[in-house]
Amino acid sequence: xxxxxxxxxxxxxxxxxxxxxxxxxxxxxxxxxxxxxxxxxxxxxxxxxxxxxxxxxxxxxxxxxxxxxxxxxxxxxxxxxxxxxxxxxxxxxxxxxxxxxxxxxxxxxxxxxxxxxxxxxxxxxxxxxxxxxxxxxxxxxxxxxxxxxxxxxxxxxxxxxxxxxxxxxxxxxxxxxxxxxxxxxxxxxxxxxxxxxxxxxxxxxxxxxxxxxxxxxxxxxxxxxxxxxxxxxxxxxxxxxxxxxxxxxxxxxxxxxxxxxxxxxxxxxxxxxxxxxxxxxxxxxxxxxxxxxxxxxxxxxxxxxxxxxxxxxxxxxxxxxxxxxxxxxxxxxxxxxxxxxxxxxxxxxxxxxxxxxxxxxxxxxxxxxxxxxxxxxxxxxxxxxxxxxxxxxxxxxxxxxxxxxxxxxxxxxxxxxxxxxxxxxxxxxxxxxxxxxxxxxxxxxxxxxxxxxxxxxxxxxxxxxxxxxxxxxxxxxxxxxxxxxxxxxxxxxxxxxxxxxxxxxxxxxxxxxxxxxxxxxxxxxxxxxxxxxxxxxxxxxxxxxxxxxxxxxxxxxxxxxxxxxxxxxxxxxxxxxxxxxxxxxxxxxxxxxxxxxxxxxxxxxxxxxxxxxxx
Numbered sequence: 350x351x352x353x354x355x356x357x358x359x360x361x362x363x364x365x366x367x368x369x370x371x372x373x374x375x376x377x378x379x380x381x382x383x384x385x386x387x388x389x390x391x392x393x394x395x396x397x398x399x400x401x402x403x404x405x406x407x408x409x410x411x412x413x414x415x416x417x418x419x420x421x422x423x424x425x426x427x428x429x430x431x432x433x434x435x436x437x438x439x440x441x442x443x444x445x446x447x448x449x450x451x452x453x454x455x456x457x458x459x460x461x462x463x464x465x466x467x468x469x470x471x472x473x474x475x476x477x478x479x480x481x482x483x484x485x486x487x488x489x490x491x492x493x494x495x496x497x498x499x500x501x502x503x504x505x506x507x508x509x510x511x512x513x514x515x516x517x518x519x520x521x522x523x524x525x526x527x528x529x530x531x532x533x534x535x536x537x538x539x540x541x542x543x544x545x546x547x548x549x550x551x552x553x554x555x556x557x558x559x560x561x562x563x564x565x566x567x568x569x570x571x572x573x574x575x576x577x578x579x580x581x582x583x584x585x586x587x588x589x590x591x592x593x594x595x596x597x598x599x600x601x602x603x604x605x606x607x608x609x610x611x612x613x614x615x616x617x618x619x620x621x622x623x624x625x626x627x628x629x630x631x632x633x634x635x636x637x638x639x640x641x642x643x644x645x646x647x648x649x650x651x652x653x654x655x656x657x658x659x660x661x662x663x664x665x666x667x668x669x670x671x672x673x674x675x676x677x678x679x680x681x682x683x684x685x686x687x688x689x690x691x692x693x694x695x696x697x698x699x700x701x702x703x704x705x706x707x708x709x710x711x712x713x714x715x716x717x718x719x720x721x722x723x724x725x726x727x728x729x730x731x732x733x734x735x736x737x738x739x740x741x742x743x744x745x746x747x748x749x750x751x752x753x754x755x756x757x758x759x760x761x762x763x764x765x766x767x768x769x770x771x772x773x774x775x776x777x778x779x780x781x782x783x784x785x786x787x788x789x790x791x792x793x794x795x796x797x798x799x800x801x802x803x804x805x806x807x808x809x810x811x812x813x814x815x816x817x818x819x820x821x822x823x824x825x826x827x828x829x830x831x832x833x834x835x836x837x838x839x840x841x842x843x844x845x846x847x848x849x850x851x852x853x854x855x856x857x858x859x860x861x862x863x864x865x866x867x868x869x870x871x872x873x874x875x876x877x878x879x880x881x882x883x884x885x886x887x888x889x890x891x892x893x894x895x896x897x898x899x900x901x902x903x904x905x906x907x908x909x910x911x912x913x914x915x916x917x918x919x920x921x922x923x924x925x926x927x928x929x930x931x932x933x934x935x936x937x938x939x940x941x942x943x944x945x946x947x948x949x950x951x952x953x954x955x956x957x958x959x960x961x962x963x964x
Contacts, residue, residue: 420469420470420471420472421468421469421470422468422469423466423467423468423469423486423489423490424440424466424467424469425440425464425465425466425467426438426439426440426441426446426464426465426466426467426481427439427440427462427463427464427465428459428460428461428462428463428464428465429445429461430461431450431459431460431461432450433450434449434450435447435448435449435450436448436449436450436452436453436459436483438465438467438481438483440467440469440479440481442472442479444473444477444478444479445479446467446469446478446479446480446481447478447479447480447481448467448481448482448483452482452483452484453465453483454508455506455507455508455520455548456506456548457548465483465486466483466486466487466490467481467482467483467486468481468482468483468484468485468486468489469481470482470485484523487522487523488523488524490522491521491522491523491524492524492561494522495521495522495524495553495556495563496556498553499553499556502552504550504551504552504570505521505522505550505551505552505553505565506548506549506550506551507519507520507521507526507548507549507550507551507565508520508547508548509528509544509545509546509547509548509549510525510545510546511545512541512542512545513527515529515530516528516529516530516531516532516533516541517530517533517541517544517545519549519551519565521551521553521563521565524561524563525563526551526553526563526564526565527562527563527564527565528551528564528565528566528567529564529566531568532554532564532565532566532567532568532569533567533568534567534568534571535568535571535572535575536597549567550567550570551565551566551567551570552565552566552567552569552570553565554566554569575610575611578609578610578611579610579611579650581610582608582609582610582611583611583645583650583652586642586645586652587642588642588643588644588645589641589642590641590642591639591640591641591642591659592608592639592640592641592642593637593638593639593640594606594607594608594609594613594637594638594639594640594654595607595635595636595637595638596632596633596634596635596636596637596638597612597634598634599628599629599632599633599634600628601617601627601628602616602617603615603616603617603619603620603628604617604620604628604631604632606638606640606654608640608652611650611652612652613640613642613645613652613653613654614651614652614653614654615628615640615654615655615656616653619643619653619654619655619656619657619658620632620656620657621656621657621696622657622660622662622663622695622696623663623682623692623695623696624682624683624690624692624698631656632656638656639659640654640655640656640659641654641655641656641658641659642654643655643658662696662737663694663695663696663697664696664697664734664737666694667694667697667734671729671732672729672732673729673730673731673732674728674729675728675729676726676727676728676729676746677693677699677726677727677728677729677741678693678724678725678726678727679691679692679693679694679698679699679724679725679727679741680692680722680723680724680725681719681720681721681722681723681724681725682698682721683721684715684716684719684720684721685715686703686714686715686716687702687703687715688700688701688702688703688705688706688715689701689706689715689718689719691725691727691741693739697739698739699727699729699739699740699741700738700739700740700741701715701719701725701727701740701741701742701743702740703715703718705730705740705741705742705743705744705745706718706719706742706743706744707743707744707782707783708744708747708749708750708751708782708783708784708823709779709782709783709784709785718743725743726746727741727742727743727745727746728741728742728743728745728746729741730742730745744783749783750781750782750783750784751783751784751820751823754784754818754820754825755818755820758780758784758815758825759815760815760816760817760818761814761815762814762815763812763813763814763832764780764812764813764814764815765810765811765812765813766778766779766780766786766810766811766812766813766827767779767808767809767810767811768805768806768807768808768809768810768811769785769807770807771801771802771805771806771807772801773790773800773801774789774790775787775788775789775790775792775793775801776788776790776793776801776804776805776811778811778813778827780813780825784825785825786813786815786824786825786826786827787824787825787826787827788801788811788813788827788828788829789826792816792826792827792828792829792830792831793805793829793830794829794830794833794869795830795833795835795836795837795869795905796836796869796870796871796905797871797905811829812829812832813827813828813829813832814827814828814829814831814832815827816828816831836868836869836870837870837902837905840870840900840902840907841900841902844866844872844897844900844907845897845900846897846898846899846900847896847897848896848897849894849895849896849897849914850866850894850895850897851892851893851894851895852864852865852866852872852892852893852894852895852909853865853890853891853892854887854888854889854890854891854892854893855871855889856889857879857886857887857888857889859876860875860876861873861874861875861876861878861879862874862876862879862887862889864895864909866907870907871907872895872897872907872908872909873906873907873908873909874895874908874909874910874911875910877912878898878909878910878911878912878913879911879912880911880912881893881911882915887911893911893914894911894914895909895910895911895914896909896910896911896913896914897909898910898913
């Protein structure tokens with residue numbers, strides 16, 4: 350009661366003080382005294398009888414129960430409380446430390462009672478609060494921890510912070526590490542964002558000590574696990590075993606199938622008995638299919654699978670009555686230069702060689718006759734069921750034009766043909782489909798030509814005469830010049846040796862000049878016989894007088910000279926021709942043959958033969 354009065358007196362206005370009881374005056378005097386609060390004896394005021402020595406002893410005992418906290422050091426603490434915003438950690442100090450919750454997001458399993466390392470930033474801030482940092486504690490020891498984990502091959506936990514070019518940034522022990530996109534999973538990843546803000550296990554696969562770069566992999570952990578599964582699965586495999594799998598990947602050469610932890614390959618040739626262009630024609634991604642084990646290699650962990658082997662071979666189901674000579678229908682599935690493959694039933698193909706596509710002897714390629722997708726009818730030429738081979742023919746279903754060829758195209762008959770090919774040695778001309786003949790270059794023209802292309806081109810029409818046959822090899826000899834007048838017949842009557850004519854120079858070379866005689870006949874004047882009377886040389890296109898110095902019809906050669914037209918007097922009388930000389934020689938031989946001996950007859954007969962031939 351007295352204490353209450355004292356408090357009242359302390360807080361009452363100064364004007365009311367005289368009304369206070371005398372008993373309280375001493376207390377009032379103490380309370381109103383001007384005393385420094387720091388020097389005020391509260392123990393005496395509260396009636397505490399503890400001595401100063403006892404109080405000091407108690408403080409020393411309390412200090413011994415507290416940890417010695419040194420700022421900027423890493424210590425271990427115990428989590429006492431967890432909220433969305435902060436984590437409270439007790440390090441044994443007189444107050445607990447507060448750490449922002451995001452510093453522990455790499456560890457979603459953190460719970461009260463867990464021991465964690467913390468960095469003492471401040472023992473006491475302005476509010477008397479202990480300030481700790483878990484992130485800094487991790488950073489100080491993270492590089493040692495990263496190296497230790499790398500050397501030991503340990504699995505570490507990490508927090509995926511964000512996506513970056515080519516992969517992800519991962520927080521490992523407070524260090525930012527790089528996770529390449531190819532190292533996230535064994536399967537191709539289409540969406541990287543699904544991993545952001547998640548925690549995953551990793552293996553440190555590379556460290557750059559100089560730049561302190563760290564590369565991690567999640568795929569390596571999966572592969573290690575899959576490797577164990579593979580060994581277990583491969584150890585149980587048997588050839589011929591049928592398993593169910595899932596189509597994992599499709600390539601141009603085959604299909605990869607997941608057999609439940611281990612992959613096998615179905616080569617494109619083992620997908621279907623029939624011919625296919627791409628595996629997607631048979632299977633699709635994520636499709637579940639049954640496959641058969643064809644082969645496997647435990648060391649290389651390779652498994653060869655088959656799909657078509659689960660169905661009977663089409664050749665086994667081929668009509669047993671099918672035989673050589675039968676007609677079949679099919680679809681062209683592949684074209685090569687040498688022929689076409691025709692599928693007559695799924696998985697059963699026959700080859701039509703290019704030589705069996707047409708009766709024409711001219712060499713062609715299969716693309717000239719057929720294309721992929723064509724429906725054709727063909728005749729079976731050979732059939733081998735054991736080797737599963739069949740050859741077919743197209744031309745056998747049309748009449749052979751070479752049968753009775755002599756009746757249709759007798760020797761000496763004239764026809765119009767189409768030029769199909771031009772070569773150095775002649776022209777191939779087609780009389781009808783499948784009937785072709787050769788016009789040799791020597792049978793194209795009565796005059797000399799350098800190449801058949803000077804006269805005709807492919808596609809041109811040409812008149813020909815039948816010269817000869819080779820029915821067995823389907824060859825036909827044709828002639829064209831035989832249908833034209835021979836300008837060399839009777840040439841002696843116009844260009845006899847010694848006669849002089851005014852002619853035009855077609856061309857000039859170092860050797861001499863080619864001179865036109867008309868009717869596609871040419872003569873040649875050597876360079877030394879070409880000099881004009883004034884000593885100059887003529888040019889192409891000039892018209893000069895030329896003297897015939899030589900004429901040989903057998904070799905189609907006419908020799909000319911311009912020099913002899915002015916260096917020698919021109920004789921008006923007619924010079925004997927080659928035929929006149931021949932007749933005179935023969936007459937002389939006949940007149941003297943009776944006077945010769947038996948030994949001379951053979952020699953004279955040979956001479957006579959040469960003279961008659963104009964040699």
